[in-house]
Amino acid sequence: MHPVNTEAADTLSTAPAPSKPNTLQDVFGESGVLAAAFSGYQPRAGQLQMAEIIRDAITDSRTVVIEAGTGVGKTFGYLAPILLAGRKAIVSTGTKHLQDQIFSRDLPQIKKLMSSTTRTALLKGRSNYLCLHRLERAMTEGRLKSPDWVTALHTIKGWSTRTRDGDIARCDAVSEEHGIWPLVTSTNENCLGKECPVFDECFVVKAREAAHEADLVVINHHLFCADIAIRQSGFAQLLPEADVVVLDEAHQLPEIASLFFGSALSSGQMIDLLRDIVREQQAEAVDMADLLGVVHQFELAIDPCVSALKNARTDRIAWQELREDKTIQAAFDTLETRLA
Incomplete structure (x- = not known):
């Protein structure tokens, strides 16, 4: 029998769920919560070894570098020891796609299996959130590139009354690649800050507040590097303080870091x-x-x-x-x- 990919499996076991896990064996072992949840589950030595290394690194406040091959189950491999440790944590991913996947699928799943009450939050850069002020400006100006942009703008306007977080990735009717988005999102340069007439409704502010209140925040490497750059300037910070930081897809970090710690103009x-x-x-x-x-x-x-x-x-x-x-x-x- 081949090991089951617990991060994508949808065949749930009928076995009774064990009590709330206290150890990694309670999660990944033959009688653990994963075995109870997924029929055909078999423990993977590599996944447990990875989780144990991360557990020890958290306990000893050490830095570790881990290369996990395909099928190891790395996401659960680092989420489980973080949840068991109960420490403030940040998980950073190489892409927004993986960021959304972890926050919307993997994290809720492992939290449920482990009966965890850890408070979680998703945080992206400001350009990923609808700006209500710039949306209203765009609606009244009437200078748009094409009829397609007009349609997209009205679609976004309708979505703005329904969305709770303003994350443009959740506006399914308008692609994230559409050229209309820069007109209705903000940048550091054009954000009015507290002078904005709709500051109290700002999705960026709300997302950052939720991140600071959370126990575990899922971000991406762009935001991680942006936070370091801002801290070095001595003005502020984007991310909350954390005891644990996981850099998933760390091989992408050098190229992304070069964008923030060099000079660029596009x-x-x-x-x-x-x-x-x-x-x-x-x-x-x-x-x-x-x-x-x-x-x-x-x-x-x-x-x-x-x-x-x-x-x-x-x-x-x-x-x-x-x-x-x-x-x-x-x-x-x-x-x-x-x-x-």
């Missing part, structure tokens, strides 16, 4: 800024019509920069080589001139 950020400038000019400074001309000149200068970079030989290019490429340099010289 064409998308510039275009979003220009769009916000136009919106504010039309709403607050109609007498500054010349500003639209500056925006237009800036827009014209962005495309050559993007095209020049796309023609580079690879996705990554050394800074010195970038400076020596005459086409790229000319495009950015033009952009700098337009900004002057």
Whole structure:
């Protein structure tokens, strides 16, 4: 008989459930809660070994690195010792997809099996939450790219009255990849903070408050790195203090970290800024019509920069080589001139 994947199994056992587990054997053993819950379950030595290493690391406040092969059952392997320890914990994933899967499926399942009362929360970056203020602004401005955007905006408006957390991943009728979302979500640059007229209803604020009150918070590596960057600035922090931090899919962390601990500027950020400038000019400074001309000149200068970079030989290019490429340099010289 092959081991059962307890993180995806849907064949429940009819055996009586044991009492609330106190040890890892009570969870993963032949008479444990997993065996009682899933018919055909067989203990996996690798999963138990992983859980024991994590248990000991939590007890001794040590750092461990674990490589778990396919079929080990790593998610339960680290969630079980965390729940048994009863310590404040953060679980960080490489992707939002895995983050949602753990919070919506794996964590509720193992909590139920272990009769755990651990308070849990899901926390993402601010761009993953609907901004009610920017939604209302978008509804009244009437400057949208296409009829499809109009339809999407009205769909989001309807969803905004039903959602409890504002997580755009839960708006099934509008893809997360749709271009409308930057108009109705916020960034650090355009968020009004406590000056916002709907601050008390802010989904970002509510999500962060829930995270600080929770015992176990599920985040992603982008948010983890963003929190470190903000702490280093000395201004604030995004995440609560924790006794235990698990970095799932840790092999993705170096590339994500490079985004936060280096300098970056994308064409998308510039275009979003220009769009916000136009919106504010039309709403607050109609007498500054010349500003639209500056925006237009800036827009014209962005495309050559993007095209020049796309023609580079690879996705990554050394800074010195970038400076020596005459086409790229000319495009950015033009952009700098337009900004002057």
